[in-house]
Amino acid sequence: DVKVTQSSRYLVKRTGEKVFLECVQDMDHENMFWYRQDPGLGLRLIYFSYDVKMKEKGDIPEGYSVSREKKERFSLILESASTNQTSMYLCASSLPGQGTDNEQFFGPGTRLTVL
């Protein structure tokens, strides 16, 4: 059974803290993604990675960075957390290519609250 796991379901941090969100997939997928989901705005892509040590900015990368040192692990880093980064963070992975290869498998999400 395919699986994407995220390190925490709920996280509470203070403004200015450095925050690490971890994502691990066991499907040997090349592509990995980080999204945030907010009411009325849907899922917005923060960063994605199509290979180890490779990364591409998504639509809203400001205030975030990522790390992909191993194929199965993709980390999202909030260098200095701010209250407007309070959100649900979803990690996903997929095979490369087009058509059904682009199906994304999502983790359960991390609800981050920044106080």
Added chain:
Amino acid sequence: RKEVEQDPGPFNVPEGATVAFNCTYSNSASQSFFWYRQDCRKEPKLLMSVYSSGNEDGRFTAQLNRASQYISLLIRDSKLSDSATYLCVVTGGGYQKVTFGTGTKLQVIP
């Protein structure tokens, strides 16, 4: 204009009804299209891919109209368990670019 647009709903329909959702996209270079389903407080999961020729999976039918740049999802004989948010997803138009719509909420009423 948003890259992918959906009517947020909610669509409140009785059990057994037929309901249709549309999703429009702005990038004519888009290549792949999908419908995902997201239950309350859960992660999105793939419902079905959308092919140019249209495709059907049981009570669900998806269609793509490239000329008008929209995709549709038709649900026949709605069940209570169909209540969820349906997300339109468009890929392509850039390296592995993926764009989600904001979702359409469906509530099937007994």
